[in-house]
Amino acid sequence: MSDFFRPNTDGSVFGAVHLGYLVVESQRLTDWRRFGADAIGLHVDEVTEDVLRFRLDDRECRFLIQRGPAEDLMAVGWHVDDHETFDRIVKRVTERGVPLAEGTPEEAALRGVERLWRFAGPKGIVQEIFTTPTTTSRPLRMINSGWVTGEGGMGHVAITSRDPRGIHGYYNTVFDSRLSDFIDENISGLTLKIRFLRVNERHHSIAVANVQGLNIDPIRTRAQHVNIQAASLEDMISSYERVRRLGxxxxxxxxxxxxxRELSFYCVTPSGFELEVGWNPIVITPELEAAWQVATHQGISIWGHTPVHDGVLDKLGQLRQAARNARRPEINVPELSTPFTGAPA
Known part of the structure; x- marks a missing residue:
C-alpha cells in the first residue's frame, strides 16, 4: 500500500481495505464448475463434493462455492492490510452495538485466510474481515492468462436497494468509502440512479442502484452482479465467446x-446473479485522487452492453419472483447505516 493511501491521522481506513473473496451458496456445483473453469476461464479446486473454490492468483481462494439452498451471494470477505486498521474497524462496529463473531478455524481454512471475524451487512450479505490470506505456489490451471487483483482487490459487488443512502452510510462508517460518481440510467421511462463507492484505488468496490422509485425490487438475489477483471482484452473476449458457445x-x-471506462460483458451465474467480466477500468492513482470531482454520467454505457433478451418463460419466472420480493423486507443494519449527507438519493 502506498503512503498516500495509508490510514491518515484522523483514523481513516481508506486504502487499507480490499475485496478479498466471495462466498456463494448453491446446489448447482456441477454447473458452477463448468461455468467457472470452462466458460469464464478460472482455476477450480474441488475441495469436497460439497465445496468448490476458484482461484484468480496466488491466493488459495477468491470464490468459495458451498452446497446449500440459497442460490445467492452469502458473504463478502475484505482483506485489511494490518492489525491496527483491523482494530479500528472492529471498534467502529462494536461501539455501535453490532455483534461480531469469530469464524471457526475450518471456515477460515475454506476461505484461504488465517483468521476472520464477521458482522451483519446490507441486503443480508455478511461482511467478513481478515488480515492474513494464505497463498500457494501451486501453478494456476486455467484457460485465461490471468486476472487483475492487487491493491484494488479482486473486483466489485453491485446491489439494488430501497435504501441507497443507508448503504452509502454503512460503507462510509465501516470503511471510510468515498463516492466516485453517479450514473443516471433510464429504464422503461424511469430514471435509476446508481452510486459508486471506492475504498481503495479501484474506481468502485461497491455499486448501489436506487430502486426506491420502483414498486418492487426486480432482483431476487442479494447481489445484482459481481465483477472480476481480466488481464487482457483477449482474455475478456475469449471468456465472452466461451460463455456463448457453452450455452x-x-x-x-x-x-x-x-x-x-471499463470494457466488459455480463453473464448469468448458475445461482442467478450476474458476473461481469471486465478489462482496463480507470485506476484512481494518488494524482487522480487528489483532484477527483464527483460527476453524474448519463447512461451506463458509452457503447454496447446491449441487453440479451430472455425467453417468455424466463420473463414469467422473473415476474413471479419480483412479486415475492415485494413482500420481503430489505435487510439493513441501521446501527451502521447513518444516512450519508451531502449526496443525492
Missing amino acids: FRMAWSVGQHTND
Missing part, C-alpha cells in the same frame, strides 16, 4: 462504461 445465459453484450 450459459448472457445478460449484456460487450460494451464500455461511461464512468470507469
Whole structure:
C-alpha cells in the first residue's frame, strides 16, 4: 500500500481495505464448475463434493462455492492490510452495538485466510474481515492468462436497494468509502440512479442502484452482479465467446462504461446473479485522487452492453419472483447505516 493511501491521522481506513473473496451458496456445483473453469476461464479446486473454490492468483481462494439452498451471494470477505486498521474497524462496529463473531478455524481454512471475524451487512450479505490470506505456489490451471487483483482487490459487488443512502452510510462508517460518481440510467421511462463507492484505488468496490422509485425490487438475489477483471482484452473476449458457445445465459453484450471506462460483458451465474467480466477500468492513482470531482454520467454505457433478451418463460419466472420480493423486507443494519449527507438519493 502506498503512503498516500495509508490510514491518515484522523483514523481513516481508506486504502487499507480490499475485496478479498466471495462466498456463494448453491446446489448447482456441477454447473458452477463448468461455468467457472470452462466458460469464464478460472482455476477450480474441488475441495469436497460439497465445496468448490476458484482461484484468480496466488491466493488459495477468491470464490468459495458451498452446497446449500440459497442460490445467492452469502458473504463478502475484505482483506485489511494490518492489525491496527483491523482494530479500528472492529471498534467502529462494536461501539455501535453490532455483534461480531469469530469464524471457526475450518471456515477460515475454506476461505484461504488465517483468521476472520464477521458482522451483519446490507441486503443480508455478511461482511467478513481478515488480515492474513494464505497463498500457494501451486501453478494456476486455467484457460485465461490471468486476472487483475492487487491493491484494488479482486473486483466489485453491485446491489439494488430501497435504501441507497443507508448503504452509502454503512460503507462510509465501516470503511471510510468515498463516492466516485453517479450514473443516471433510464429504464422503461424511469430514471435509476446508481452510486459508486471506492475504498481503495479501484474506481468502485461497491455499486448501489436506487430502486426506491420502483414498486418492487426486480432482483431476487442479494447481489445484482459481481465483477472480476481480466488481464487482457483477449482474455475478456475469449471468456465472452466461451460463455456463448457453452450455452450459459448472457445478460449484456460487450460494451464500455461511461464512468470507469471499463470494457466488459455480463453473464448469468448458475445461482442467478450476474458476473461481469471486465478489462482496463480507470485506476484512481494518488494524482487522480487528489483532484477527483464527483460527476453524474448519463447512461451506463458509452457503447454496447446491449441487453440479451430472455425467453417468455424466463420473463414469467422473473415476474413471479419480483412479486415475492415485494413482500420481503430489505435487510439493513441501521446501527451502521447513518444516512450519508451531502449526496443525492
